[in-house]
Amino acid sequence: MTNGLVLAILGAALAALLAGIGSAKGVGLVGEAAAGVVSVDPSKFSKVLILQLLPGTQGLYGLLTAILMLSRIGVIGGNAAELTVSQGWGFFIAALPIAVVGLISAIFQGKTAAAGVGITAKKPEHNGKGIIMSAMVETYAILALLVSILLIYNINI
Amino acid sequence: MSTIKYANAVAAIRAMENSLLSRSDLDQLINAATKSERDNIVASKRGAEEFTLESVWEIIRGYAPDCRELEILLYKNDFHNLKAALKSMIAGKEPQGYYIRPTNLNLDALYPALAAKEYEQLPEHIRDTAAEAYELLTRTLDGQLADSLADTACMRAMQKAAEKSGSEFMKKYAQLTTVCADIKTAYRCSRMKKQRSFIETAVCGSDELDRDSLVRASLGGSEGLLSFLENTSFGDAARLLAESPAKFEKWCDDVIMELAETARMEAFGADPLAAYFIAAEAELKNLRIISVCKESGTDRDIITERMRKLYV
Numbered sequence: 001m002t003n004g005l006v007l008a009i010l011g012a013a014l015a016a017l018l019a020g021i022g023s024a025k026g027v028g029l030v031g032e033a034a035a036g037v038v039s040v041d042p043s044k045f046s047k048v049l050i051l052q053l054l055p056g057t058q059g060l061y062g063l064l065t066a067i068l069m070l071s072r073i074g075v076i077g078g079n080a081a082e083l084t085v086s087q088g089w090g091f092f093i094a095a096l097p098i099a100v101v102g103l104i105s106a107i108f109q110g111k112t113a114a115a116g117v118g119i120t121a122k123k124p125e126h127n128g129k130g131i132i133m134s135a136m137v138e139t140y141a142i143l144a145l146l147v148s149i150l151l152i153y154n155i156n157i
Numbered sequence: 158m159s160t161i162k163y164a165n166a167v168a169a170i171r172a173m174e175n176s177l178l179s180r181s182d183l184d185q186l187i188n189a190a191t192k193s194e195r196d197n198i199v200a201s202k203r204g205a206e207e208f209t210l211e212s213v214w215e216i217i218r219g220y221a222p223d224c225r226e227l228e229i230l231l232y233k234n235d236f237h238n239l240k241a242a243l244k245s246m247i248a249g250k251e252p253q254g255y256y257i258r259p260t261n262l263n264l265d266a267l268y269p270a271l272a273a274k275e276y277e278q279l280p281e282h283i284r285d286t287a288a289e290a291y292e293l294l295t296r297t298l299d300g301q302l303a304d305s306l307a308d309t310a311c312m313r314a315m316q317k318a319a320e321k322s323g324s325e326f327m328k329k330y331a332q333l334t335t336v337c338a339d340i341k342t343a344y345r346c347s348r349m350k351k352q353r354s355f356i357e358t359a360v361c362g363s364d365e366l367d368r369d370s371l372v373r374a375s376l377g378g379s380e381g382l383l384s385f386l387e388n389t390s391f392g393d394a395a396r397l398l399a400e401s402p403a404k405f406e407k408w409c410d411d412v413i414m415e416l417a418e419t420a421r422m423e424a425f426g427a428d429p430l431a432a433y434f435i436a437a438e439a440e441l442k443n444l445r446i447i448s449v450c451k452e453s454g455t456d457r458d459i460i461t462e463r464m465r466k467l468y469v
Contacts, residue, residue, distance in 0.1 A: 029164055036168035036220065044172070114164045115424030121171035 004088030005080055008073050011095030012066040015148065019062025019102025026055025026110025033114040037121045047120045047127045051113040054134045058098075058106035061145040065098045069152050081157050094151030101144035109137040163425050166220035170433045173216070176203035177469045178440055186447050187460050195447070213437040214259035217430050226322040226427045229315055229331065230434050232282065234260045236311035239283050240304055242268045243294055282318060286310035305342070305359035312338055312361035326428040329416055335363040337409035340391065343375040344398055347382045351375075366391065407465060414439055414466040421468070436468030443467075 034048035069091055070076045073083060083091070116130025178186075182202060189195045206212075214231070218224050234257045245252035245268065252268050261280060270278040276288045286307055294303040312335040319331035339360050346356045356375055362368025366389065374385035386395035398405040413435055420432035443465050450460045 029161060032165040033168035036165040036170075037172045040169050040172035041175075111161070111424075114161075114168070117164075117168045118171045118424050121168055122174060 001080070002082055002084070002088070004083030004085045005073065005075075007085065007088030008069065008083055008091035009075065011092035011099075012069040012075075014092075014099045015062045015069070015095040015102070016059075016066040017062070018099040019065075019106065020059040022103035022106030023056050023059030023062075026058070026106040026108075026113070027052055029107075029110040030055060030113040030117060033117040037117055041121070044120055044124060047124060048117050050127075050131060051116050051120065051134060054113050054131070054138065055106045055109040057138060058102035058109070058141045061098050061141055062102050065095060065145065065148045065152070068149060069095060072152055072155075073157070083157065087155060087157060090155040091152065094148055094155065096148075097144040097151075098141070098148040102141055105137050105141040105144075109134055109141075112137055161425055162222045163427055163430070166217075166222065167423070167425055167429045169220050170217070170429050174433065174436070174469055177436055178202060178443070178467070179469050180467060183443060183447075183464055183467070184461075186444070187457055187464075189451075192448070192451075195451070199444070208437070208441075210434075210437060210441060211258045213434060217434060221427065221430055223427070226324055226327060227431055227434070228261050229318045229322070229327050230431060231259055231261050232311055232315045232318070233334070234258070235262050235280070235283055236286070236307050236314075238262055238264065238267060239271075239287055239290065240307050242271050243287075243290055243303065243307075244300060246271060247294060247298070247300075282314040283310075286314075302355065302358065305355065308338065308342070309359060309361045312363075316361075316363065324427065326416070326420060326431060330413065330431070332363045332365050333409075333412050333416060335361050336365050336391065337394075337412070339363070339366055339368075339371055340386065340394060340398065341402075341405070341409075343371050343382055344379060344402075347375040347377070347379045350378075403463070407463060410439060410442065411466045414468065417468055432468065439465045439467065 030048075030052040034045075034052050037048055038045050067076065073091065074081045113130070113134040116127075116134050119130040120127045178199070182198060185198050186195050189198060217227065221227060238256050238260050239262075241255035241257075242252045245255060253264070256264050258264075262283070266278060270276065271287060271291060274288075274291070276284050279287055289310075290303045290307050293306055294300065297303075312331070315331040315334060316328075319327040322328075339362065342359045343356065346359060351359075353372065353376060356372045357368075360368050360371050360375075362371065370385065371382075374382045377385075383395045383399050386392065386398075389395075394405060394408050397408050417432035417435040420428035423429050446463050446465075447460060450463070
């Protein structure tokens, strides 16, 4: 296994790891808020569940990035490429957008969605507004995912 | 403590706020002819669940990850209970009937601790006051003076605890509570032509209203006090106090509610919990006013005028 390949695998691991940590934090925070509402009014479970799901997507984007990267370098399929150090750095850097933005945006999306749970608790008919506000944060995770994918597929092996 | 820790508690409180009475509910209650009609209106809003300040406090305590900051809300009750225990001791009566709940004190241990002068068994915020008030009361047998000492100590303890908590909401709450109590006390002292030494014991002072100025103004009689207040940011309060003490009491409750309203937009932190407690206090007070006024046949317009501001 070359040093380049190790760097690329490290990048893939970071993408899944950091975005996953962010999502776990975000989903956990909204879950706490949602549990508070459901403990008082169980009928609001389905509405708050949607909000709780929102910060979970960054973890999926991280996973997707990791799979695409591992597939591109041949680790998935058992035919790993002999990567140079500069190619390895290229893959490592390609993973960073979704790893870092995924981590931060998931936490912030969790905070926004937890505040949205408050809207659902007081005015259930305005639940959609809480969802839209939380979804706005998602934009930046999608942009980061896009950049990571573009980079992964534009590195010459 | 991170405000995020309160996510669960704030969300639960938001859901509970739906069962607080609205303005239209109050109008219905005021228009209701009988007590059973009023009970039905309240029951339709929140079911048969018990709604007392004690039950509200228990709920808040159950949800809040840390109650230390919120305990300031109960300081007034704590010091009332201290006064009740001291007076019961002097009068040789059982204090249980005079206690107010909820409180931060262990009420079963309060009286025995005072009787044995074991002040270290009491919470820190009332410990010194308990010793001081006991000594003053046994030495002078002047209940009013001991009350004043405890009331002032209560305001100081609130301000100190609020400062320590670092919460802007609690700092403002302590300041407003002190201002209201100080104006009320200074007005009473000026009407009763109390001596400087008494007024100095009875008035606490705050950043909003300086103690020495207030003492000087109240020594000049009620007219002097009101004209002094006119030149402060509490001119409205002074005008209402000149009209009637009941209107001033309403103003005091309303400014605290205005503070509580600022927490309505907060998604995290202890402030929404404190605001809910204040809202419950106001609601119970409104229900009491309606009940008493209805029993005494008070006019609907007067009852409406006396209603405290609502949180929802």
